Amino acid sequence: MAVAAGHIGHEDRLDVVEHLTELRVRLIISLAALAVAFGLCMWQNHTLLNIINKPLAHQTQKQVRAGNGPLGATYTVQQSARTVATQLEVVVGTLQRPGSGASAATRASLAGVTPELHKAITGLSKPPEGDKPVTLGIGEPFTTTIGVALIFAFILALPVILYELYGFLLPAFSPEQQKITSSLMLSIPFLFIAGVTFGYFVVLPAAVRFFQNFNSSEFNVLVQANQYYHFAAVTLLAMGLIFQVPVGILAATRTGIVTPHQVRHNRRYAILACGAVAAFLPGDAITLLLETVPLYLLFEASLLLATIVEHREKARAARLFRSR
Numbered sequence: 517m518a519v520a521a522g523h524i525g526h527e528d529r530l531d532v533v534e535h536l537t538e539l540r541v542r543l544i545i546s547l548a549a550l551a552v553a554f555g556l557c558m559w560q561n562h563t564l565l566n567i568i569n570k571p572l573a574h575q576t577q578k579q580v581r582a583g584n585g586p587l588g589a590t591y592t593v594q595q596s597a598r599t600v601a602t603q604l605e606v607v608v609g610t611l612q613r614p615g616s617g618a619s620a621a622t623r624a625s626l627a628g629v630t631p632e633l634h635k636a637i638t639g640l641s642k643p644p645e646g647d648k649p650v651t652l653g654i655g656e657p658f659t660t661t662i663g664v665a666l667i668f669a670f671i672l673a674l675p676v677i678l679y680e681l682y683g684f685l686l687p688a689f690s691p692e693q694q695k696i697t698s699s700l701m702l703s704i705p706f707l708f709i710a711g712v713t714f715g716y717f718v719v720l721p722a723a724v725r726f727f728q729n730f731n732s733s734e735f736n737v738l739v740q741a742n743q744y745y746h747f748a749a750v751t752l753l754a755m756g757l758i759f760q761v762p763v764g765i766l767a768a769t770r771t772g773i774v775t776p777h778q779v780r781h782n783r784r785y786a787i788l789a790c791g792a793v794a795a796f797l798p799g800d801a802i803t804l805l806l807e808t809v810p811l812y813l814l815f816e817a818s819l820l821l822a823t824i825v826e827h828r829e830k831a832r833a834a835r836l837f838r839s840r
Contacts, residue, residue: 538684546677550670553668556672569648648741707759711759715756719755758811776826
């Protein structure tokens with residue numbers, strides 16, 4: 517029986533070839549969405565790199581301004597040269613004034629020095645460099661850009677990929693189970709994006725601050741692009757997965773594995789688990805608190821939602837029982 521992908525019901529019976537055909541169609545759609553997202557990310561790769569570099573830029577420039585590392589030493593020399601040039605500009609300006617005691621020829625020659633000094637001071641007044649990671653290999657800028665584009669492309673294409681996975685697995689469930697899984701599957705992309713956002717604005721800056729400042733006076737700190745982007749990707753993806761906790765709790769309670777009462781009774785273990793996850797993520801004591809509280813609030817929100825769903829199910833079951 518030939519059944520189009522996306523129109524397969526629970527009662528349809530497909531052979532192995534038809535299952536493989538449906539899987540092939542859904543894989544092609546997922547890969548096409550990933551390819552389109554990858555093309556978009558490559559087109560805007562400069563914007564993407566600037567976005568992911570921002571958590572690093574602030575901490576790196578703090579290190580440079582403090583004079584740490586080779587870039588910091590260069591910046592210190594730059595500031596010293598700017599001070600000398602500024603003082604020299606004051607001296608030249610004084611000698612140029614009429615009545616300074618300098619001859620007319622001397623003042624005329626100094627008139628050409630002033631613009632050069634002003635230009636030099638402007639150049640030396642630029643903010644410190646070092647807000648971007650460094651590359652060590654000849655092909656590393658290319659491969660790193662490709663890697664970052666793939667990561668962002670996966671995030672952009674994730675809703676389509678999950679929809680196709682959901683469409684492939686959905687016919688295996690009964691109509692009642694399909695009602696349960698539909699709401700859960702639709703919430704996964706939104707929770708994933710929320711987790712990535714939380715990781716970008718809270719976890720990643722804290723991690724960069726911790727690692728950049730740890731024993732920094734003993735090392736010449738240069739951040740390699742490939743390692744930094746890999747670290748950032750792992751951190752953001754981990755937070756995206758951690759934010760799937762509500763889906764796991766709702767799935768466990770609605771399928772009857774556990775009840776909301778049992779989860780609520782073991783709340784202390786949830787606090788320990790949130791603290792353990794936050795401790796696993798890099799950062800200091802303040803960061804640990806900032807990471808633990810949102811994770812625990814996420815758990816409580818999931819438990820509240822599971823309780824509301826359970827009460828609604830019981831009320832509906834009671835209405836059905838009374839109507840008989």
